[in-house]
Amino acid sequence: MNDNIKRIDPRRPFIITADGLKRITLGEIGNGTLLDIASMHGGHKEAAKPRRLTKPATRAMLVAAHTDRGALNDHGRQALAAATLLADAETEVVLIAFGEFKDDAAALGADRYIELPQFDRCNFAPDEEVRALTACVAAFTPVHVFMPDNATGDGDLGRRYAARADASIATHVVEIDKQHVALYAQANRAIASRALPDVVLLAPNAVDAKLPFVGIGESVKAEGIVPAAKLSAYVDLGIEEMDAAQVALEEADFIVSAGNGVSDVPAFEALASTLGAAIGASRVAVDDGKFTRDKQIGATGKTVEASVYIAFGISGAVQHLQGIKDCRHVIAVNLDASAPIAKRANLTIVADTQETIKALADAAAAARAAKANGSSVVQTAALAEGVAA
Template sequence: MNDIKRIDPRRPFIITADGLKRITLGEIGNGVVLNFMHGGHKEALKPRRTTKPATRSLLVAAHTDRGALDDHARQALAAAALLADDQTEVVLIAFGEFKDDAAALGADRYIALPAFDRRNYAPDEEVRALTACVAAFTPAHIFMPDNATGDGDLGRRYAARADASIATQVVELDAAHVASCAHAGRALASRALPDIVLLATNSVDAKLPFVGAGEAVNAEGIVPASKASAYVDLGVEEMDAAQVALEEADFIVSAGNGVSDIAAFETLAGTLGAAIGASRVAVDDGKFTRDKQIGATGKTVEASVYIAFGISGAVQHLQGIKDCRHVIAVNLDASAPIAKRANLTIVADTQETIKALTDAAAAARAARASGASIVETAHVAEGVAA
């Protein structure tokens, strides 16, 4: 007889500030979001960086992805906030829809420009919008992430148009200077803090000990109306997710030893448009090829969404997904190691969950294609889940 004690996932629980479920002992959980520091003590609210009137500003410009800033953009915003003194405000220009908490990210004021999308190519319009924002706020310096998804290109275009000084791929900075790698990374090239700073990834820690004011600013009257562009946007050519390298995939569904119906799992991946990964155990069993293995002995991935089906979460696998933004685990064992890493854990049968998700996703796509309302789509998905 198995006498190992298991935690009942249906017991009362609380949700931590990181979005993790914690079973409560000896009290009734009500789903309230609580903040914790290491050691279980309640974390004090972060102070405002400054409450003094601003006499100068630092500007941060970045594209959003589905309404949020990615880690690289958050690092650029943190860099500006850390360099700002108590009479300097940090202004964020978000190209795209913006749903993040600007104050928590360190911004004192922000402008959202939902007309722009990183999937649409409109370089002239973006430069005009950035130029207008610079004229409105007259920042001492501009900070942007130096990436290949629009921000790096925008920063270089603006610098050329405005005849501004610029430093790219910055890995070190303070209030007086910046530095970039030189001679294949064997040396650093330094210069005085330029007008535009394009930061390399992971050059700044995005976690801040303070918050900003987070005040929204209406773009009307600042950003000019759009003009006809000299560029023709042919759109984004969709690629089969199965052909995308796991290291570059933004959405991954991964199978472990708990997945028995591989065909159903692959059908779900195709329906969701996700790349396929696997645990070492599933690969060793011959269910997947070695190039699908994720973990310390396989591939390290940085997906925005990673769904693990039937994966217990050995330490080697957790090392491979440490940089994933949102991890969802589907497992019958609520105490599996992967549940500690997951942002959301679904305690349910893997095969039943795969079928329910496949049916719900297919129904939602069919409803969208036929022009059905969101309410009708939600009712279909609800019926499938039930």
């Protein structure tokens, strides 16, 4: 045996791969080193994307969308992509972000953006939002306004604005180019089309959000553009809290899911209750009788679109990965760092499932207690990183 052969510790503390995936080992602190996988295998890094706007802007296109926890969702990114793909080299794309905005505006294709943190998608202030959008349109005089057509505020805002401004509008748009838009008609048995209107409300997945270029990403202050808020004629009674266990998995925004690696089901269910998350399970866990069939996620179960999906002890068979393909952030807890689900996960915690459940439950309980005492609450994903590290 040759003892001079160098061996790489598979549990090394590096936490960020070249694909942007994090690897965390319980009890060790990662050094944040970026693993250059491409160079290790003789490959090449992805070339930097060119800037789309190459000439001084002479006109503008405007995109308006509500953010969710500081970021645009996939539908909002698609609306932004539609504007950038239709814009020429002299047309800037301006994003109006209703809510807190922490995304990389340039990477999303925006040349300039205005953040309006006073407008949260959870609060109902239609008149003030229309006034803000009207002021932004007056300031940038866009050729067209693009918005996602959804039921969480953007679709309503777009219709209200078009009615107030007497602007032409097309809703539920499924096809678009520089000359026309198209949408389904006659119970989806026909296609109706018209010339590109003033306001375009896009249906989901009408445009691919991946772009071959980047924008400038310049921040523009809202002061001097958006008027001060007035007393609203509406009284917002807030959102009625609902027990996560009563929410259908297809509609749940936060899901914790158990696989064969979960041995203490009561502890897992207690964690879900503490986090306020819906409960899902893999086919193996359901077949073993740990969970009812209506909790099964995968090709033979339910397809989910949660913003956060935490998989405890799930290896990630292809059928299960099909069921979570539309989830935004996937966190995997597994002893096997090479499990298939690690390739799908945005964050992988290499640790014992039951130990992680207990540690996360303790941290979440402490965070809730801190919130009750007026302290800031640590987000669940950050808790997972802190517990693992």
